[in-house]
Amino acid sequence: AQLVERNPQSQVDPLRVSMHDQGDIIALAQQIQNADKQLKNTTCHKLGVIMDQIKMLQAQALEILEESNVNRDLHNAACNFTKKPEQIYHLYQRASGQNYFSMLSPDEWNPVDQTFKGSYRLEFDLSWTPLDKIREQDEKLKWTEQCMQKALEGRRGSAMAIDFNINND
Numbered sequence: 691a692q693l694v695e696r697n698p699q700s701q702v703d704p705l706r707v708s709m710h711d712q713g714d715i716i717a718l719a720q721q722i723q724n725a726d727k728q729l730k731n732t733t734c735h736k737l738g739v740i741m742d743q744i745k746m747l748q749a750q751a752l753e754i755l756e757e758s759n760v761n762r763d764l765h766n767a768a769c770n771f772t773k774k775p776e777q778i779y780h781l782y783q784r785a786s787g788q789n790y791f792s793m794l795s796p797d798e799w800n801p802v803d804q805t806f807k808g809s810y811r812l813e814f815d816l817s818w819t820p821l822d823k824i825r826e827q828d829e830k831l832k833w834t835e836q837c838m839q840k841a842l843e844g845r846r847g848s849a850m851a852i853d854f855n856i857n858n859d
Contacts, residue, residue: 757817760818761816761817761818763789764781764810764818765816765818766789767781767789767790767791768788768789768790768791769790769791770790771791771793773791773812774812775812775813775814775816776811776812776813776814777793777811777812778809778810778811778821779791779792779793779809779810779811779812780792780793780794780795780796780806780808780809780810781806781807781808781809781810782801782804782805782806782807783804783805783807784803784804785803785804789807795809808820808821809821811824811827813827
């Protein structure tokens with residue numbers, strides 16, 4: 691612990707503004723030691739939060755890369771028509787291993803020697819949404835459109851006012 695230097699030109703009585711015995715110096719040293727411990731704990735906690743955020747961002751990055759690979763594979767599937775956003779297409783695989791898109795679902799025809807691989811909706815950003823995830827995707831889009839609309843109207847223009855509960859209407 692370090693004490694404040696005395697100012698020899700001060701007109702204040704040094705006995706009134708200084709510590710009076712060794713116990714006061716020990717108490718000051720303990721306060722400084724406790725403050726150091728608290729600062730260390732606080733710093734470690736904040737770094738732990740950042741570490742958790744980094745892990746979350748890494749997981750999101752891996753998810754994005756996986757989605758990108760799936761989207762690339764789906765775009766590389768053979769197709770004899772022009773694909774349009776908001777349309778659902780059905781992926782099949784021939785016995786030869788060739789993947790291709792059809793406008794017909796398995797219920798609309800009986801493909802022989804072909805395996806149905808799944809149904810997907812082409813999105814406007816040219817990503818693909820599996821049929822079982824379309825409702826979830828639509829809810830996300832609806833929520834983002836509502837946030838944008840509220841921001842444009844000036845009612846809730848700040849990010850702090852955004853309601854992150856996607857299930858709210």
